[in-house]
Amino acid sequence: MSERTAATTDPEAADDSTETPTEVTSGSTAVVRALENAGVETAFGVQGGAIMPIYDALYHSDIRHVTMAHEQGAAHAADAYGVVRGDPGVCLATSGPGATNLVTGIADANMDSDAVLALTGQVPSDMVGSDAFQETDTTGVTAPITKHNYFASSPDTVGDTVGEAFALAAEGRPGPTLVDLPKDVSLNETDSEPGPAQPPETCRARTDPADEQVEAAARAIERAEKPLLLFGGGVVKADATEVARQFATEHQIPVVTTMPGIGAMPEDHELCLSWAGMHGTGYANMAITHTDCLIAVGTRFDDRLTGGIDTFAPEAEVVHIDIDPAEISKNVHADYPVVGDAGRAIERVDAELDEGPDAPEWVDQCLAWKDDYPMDYAAPDNEPLKPQFVVEALDEATPDETIVTSGVGQHQMWAAQYWTFTEPRRWVSSHGLGTMGYGLPAAIGARVAADDDETVVCVDGDASFLMTIQELSVAVRENLDITVAILNNEYIGMVRQWQDAFFEGRRMAAGYDWCPQFDKLAEAFGARGWTVDSYEEVPGAIEEALAYDGPSVIDFHVDPAENVYPMVSSGGANGKFALSEDQL
Amino acid sequence: MSDNRKGLQGPAPDERPHPDGRRNAQGIRIDPEAESEHEPRRTVFSAIVEDEPGVLSRVAGLAARRQFNIESLTVGPTTVEGHSRITMVVEEPEPGIDQIEKQLAKLKPVISVGELDDDAVRAELVLLKVRGEDPDKVHAITEMYDGRTLDAGPETITVQLTGDERKIDDAVDAFRRFGIIEIARTGQTALAHGSKKTVPGEEPGTSGEPTKPNTNTQ
Ligand SMILES: Cc1ncc(C[n+]2csc(CCOP(=O)(O)OP(=O)(O)O)c2C)c(N)n1
Ligand SMILES: [Mg+2]
Numbered sequence: 001m002s003e004r005t006a007a008t009t010d011p012e013a014a015d016d017s018t019e020t021p022t023e024v025t026s027g028s029t030a031v032v033r034a035l036e037n038a039g040v041e042t043a044f045g046v047q048g049g050a051i052m053p054i055y056d057a058l059y060h061s062d063i064r065h066v067t068m069a070h071e072q073g074a075a076h077a078a079d080a081y082g083v084v085r086g087d088p089g090v091c092l093a094t095s096g097p098g099a100t101n102l103v104t105g106i107a108d109a110n111m112d113s114d115a116v117l118a119l120t121g122q123v124p125s126d127m128v129g130s131d132a133f134q135e136t137d138t139t140g141v142t143a144p145i146t147k148h149n150y151f152a153s154s155p156d157t158v159g160d161t162v163g164e165a166f167a168l169a170a171e172g173r174p175g176p177t178l179v180d181l182p183k184d185v186s187l188n189e190t191d192s193e194p195g196p197a198q199p200p201e202t203c204r205a206r207t208d209p210a211d212e213q214v215e216a217a218a219r220a221i222e223r224a225e226k227p228l229l230l231f232g233g234g235v236v237k238a239d240a241t242e243v244a245r246q247f248a249t250e251h252q253i254p255v256v257t258t259m260p261g262i263g264a265m266p267e268d269h270e271l272c273l274s275w276a277g278m279h280g281t282g283y284a285n286m287a288i289t290h291t292d293c294l295i296a297v298g299t300r301f302d303d304r305l306t307g308g309i310d311t312f313a314p315e316a317e318v319v320h321i322d323i324d325p326a327e328i329s330k331n332v333h334a335d336y337p338v339v340g341d342a343g344r345a346i347e348r349v350d351a352e353l354d355e356g357p358d359a360p361e362w363v364d365q366c367l368a369w370k371d372d373y374p375m376d377y378a379a380p381d382n383e384p385l386k387p388q389f390v391v392e393a394l395d396e397a398t399p400d401e402t403i404v405t406s407g408v409g410q411h412q413m414w415a416a417q418y419w420t421f422t423e424p425r426r427w428v429s430s431h432g433l434g435t436m437g438y439g440l441p442a443a444i445g446a447r448v449a450a451d452d453d454e455t456v457v458c459v460d461g462d463a464s465f466l467m468t469i470q471e472l473s474v475a476v477r478e479n480l481d482i483t484v485a486i487l488n489n490e491y492i493g494m495v496r497q498w499q500d501a502f503f504e505g506r507r508m509a510a511g512y513d514w515c516p517q518f519d520k521l522a523e524a525f526g527a528r529g530w531t532v533d534s535y536e537e538v539p540g541a542i543e544e545a546l547a548y549d550g551p552s553v554i555d556f557h558v559d560p561a562e563n564v565y566p567m568v569s570s571g572g573a574n575g576k577f578a579l580s581e582d583q584l
Numbered sequence: 585m586s587d588n589r590k591g592l593q594g595p596a597p598d599e600r601p602h603p604d605g606r607r608n609a610q611g612i613r614i615d616p617e618a619e620s621e622h623e624p625r626r627t628v629f630s631a632i633v634e635d636e637p638g639v640l641s642r643v644a645g646l647a648a649r650r651q652f653n654i655e656s657l658t659v660g661p662t663t664v665e666g667h668s669r670i671t672m673v674v675e676e677p678e679p680g681i682d683q684i685e686k687q688l689a690k691l692k693p694v695i696s697v698g699e700l701d702d703d704a705v706r707a708e709l710v711l712l713k714v715r716g717e718d719p720d721k722v723h724a725i726t727e728m729y730d731g732r733t734l735d736a737g738p739e740t741i742t743v744q745l746t747g748d749e750r751k752i753d754d755a756v757d758a759f760r761r762f763g764i765i766e767i768a769r770t771g772q773t774a775l776a777h778g779s780k781k782t783v784p785g786e787e788p789g790t791s792g793e794p795t796k797p798n799t800n801t802q
Pocket of ligand 2: 409461462463487488489490491492493
């Protein structure tokens with residue numbers, strides 16, 4: 001559990017749930033008891049035939065259940081809940097379509113290494129394989145997108161299985177796990193109380209790195225003339241932010257992050273060059289291109305980060321700290337691998353350094369690149385409202401530690417580029433899978449996870465919002481205080497940008513002839529809605545929406561022609577990022 | 585707000601310095617002049633796995649989705665109750681071989697996995713069904729390769745051969761002259777040479793009977 005969770009958990013609520021633990025009389029009560037034992041306070045899901053026994057057991061439990069409109073929403077909400085809280089989110093679905101609706105959310109969690117436990121109902125054991133009503137081979141379907149999945153075989157062991165799956169989701173490199181629960185296993189009697197949640201013996205992660213790896217990495221860092229730290233999502237997940245920041249500032253090493261690593265280093269810190277990759281800052285991409293020692297922590301070197309492998313950090317010796325040995329030299333060869341927990345590994349390497357690298361000229365160079373490639377977009381008077389302006393206005397109007405979720409597309413890039421994140425677990429987005437529709441259910445999960453005094457904003461795209469808009473009903477029903485800001489360009493804008501750049505402007509299936517009135521839709525759901533067309537209206541609408549204690553939607557009609565820059569074309573060199581379309 | 589430019593400001597790509605360094609397709613830094621790629625290598629992995637439903641499909645699925653090139657895969661019980669051994673012949677360039685081992689190790693039912701040394705003992709079994717017109721000659725070749733005749737009739741003769749891959753390949757070639765009707769090969773299985781453990785951490789068997797798994801070992 002993260003420090004954040006420990007600090008924010010209401011001690012009384014925690015006491016409550018241990019005072020009245022569910023009595024184990026059946027498989028389903030054993031499942032719920034296992035969740036209680038693991039400290040689960042909230043679950044997101046949708047009812048249905050095969051999962052009904054589990055819901056019936058939840059009826060008597062102190063675990064809060066948030067009924068979602070669609071199982072995809074349940075998975076995303078659980079995912080975001082886990083990102084914000086630092087321990088696994090839980091989602092539930094029935095068999096067949098319930099389980100398959102979870103798939104996108106599970107795949108999303110898998111790509112972003114987010115800890116999620118999914119519980120799915122299944123047809124009774126003796127009907128498995130008969131193509132029974134609402135039967136799907138759920139473990140078969142989800143095997144490639146889970147750390148591991150389980151098919152529960154007996155009411156006596158199902159509690160332990162659920163505990164193990166929960167613990168496995170969080171062990172080492174986090175990720176989703178799933179337990180498929182045949183209805184008879186849930187219904188049948190047992191008095192077998194689940195033991196404490198423990199990850200399986202065969203999946204224990206090495207947290208303390210080997211001495212020789214630490215020593216070799218330290219020697220490489222000592223001799224670096226242009227050292228650069230790359231903080232990935234692993235720094236955030238390992239709650240290693242403090243240690244990582246300390247290391248960077250103590251040794252004066254500039255920092256770039258990946259997108260999931262946003263917030264690992266305060267973006268307003270002088271040494272922070274923000275995030276690198278396809279739409280990363282010019283200065284981050286310059287630094288990655290010219291460093292001679294890349295100290296990468298908790299990253300899997302995704303192709304959106306690296307661009308073409310041939311030109312990725314081409315001058316650099318790579319020190320790669322990661323808890324998953326399989327990430328070492330998977331995409332980028334690690335000259336100095338360090339397998340272990342991010343925080344522990346950084347501490348060990350730091351202690352091993354005789355003297356830090358001393359590279360003031362390199363730091364100056366990185367700072368000069370900040371001046372050379374400023375992120376200042378043009379906002380001429382004769383053009384419509386710029387989406388970047390909206391993001392900046394939202395950032396300004398909200399407290400420092402606001403949680404921001406997003407859909408996928410241009411708006412996601414602008415949110416990541418123009419919001420200044422200073423803390424981890426505040427940027428909650430779909431990175432590896434790039435799932436449109438993540439934003440709203442994620443905002444719901446984040447809202448449930450966050451403290452009451454924290455602000456939750458979803459920066460969404462018009463098309464992304466339409467993919468999971470039904471979850472607005474949940475936000476209204478649960479009276480969740482979230483603000484959805486749609487950067488509405490009446491396009492699936494990221495696709496339109498690529499069509500203009502790479503398909504000679506043939507905008508096939510990228511635009512709408514007609515776009516719904518989102519403010520009215522919001523009102524129809526029972527939320528509040530605003531439409532904003534001009535710069536003048538921006539501050540007022542934001543202020544009202546933030547002040548409203550409940551779900552609100554602001555439909556910002558932004559410039560449909562605006563494009564995201566910088567941009568590294570896929571497979572291109574990071575150092576050759578384009579600043580405008582003619583440079584692609 | 586009167587600036588009408590598109591995009592952001594800063595030196596254009598061709599005005600920036602670009603380093604000469606390069607990496608190859610496997611992400612290894614190379615001399616930009618010399619194009620170096622690792623050649624594929626053929627090797628054998630042995631894995632001890634928990635004998636639970638779906639374990640084979642997890643291993644096969646992993647290989648398929650990560651595009652690991654598997655030549656053969658065999659599975660069977662071990663000296664420990666509830667543990668199976670999977671033997672896998674793969675062909676990949678070096679970093680790929682390393683990936684296969686690490687990805688296999690990540691699977692929950694995989695208890696331990698290791699790559700076999702060159703001196704490992706390897707064998708495979710093949711059944712060959714050939715035309716029965718020349719029984720004496722078929723018999724002679726079968727003898728030559730220490731094979732056994734399992735089924736003989738006027739139309740077909742089926743023989744069984746065992747041995748390492750090379751011997752089997754040679755034998756199959758030798759039988760071609762009779763006209764091979766059907767063939768079934770098991771794929772290689774293998775054990776480490778001498779008293780070396782085939783898989784790191786593997787529990788040695790002590791009697792003819794399967795032992796209970798030691799739950800304290802990984
Ligand atoms: C589920 C899903 N389907 C399709 C895509 C492909 N895709 C990527 S961005 C994008 C456009 C998104 O449009 P919108 O949400 O309006 O965002 P914008 O780019 O306009 O800001 C599409 C279709 C995707 N990422 N996810
Ligand atoms: Mg759009």
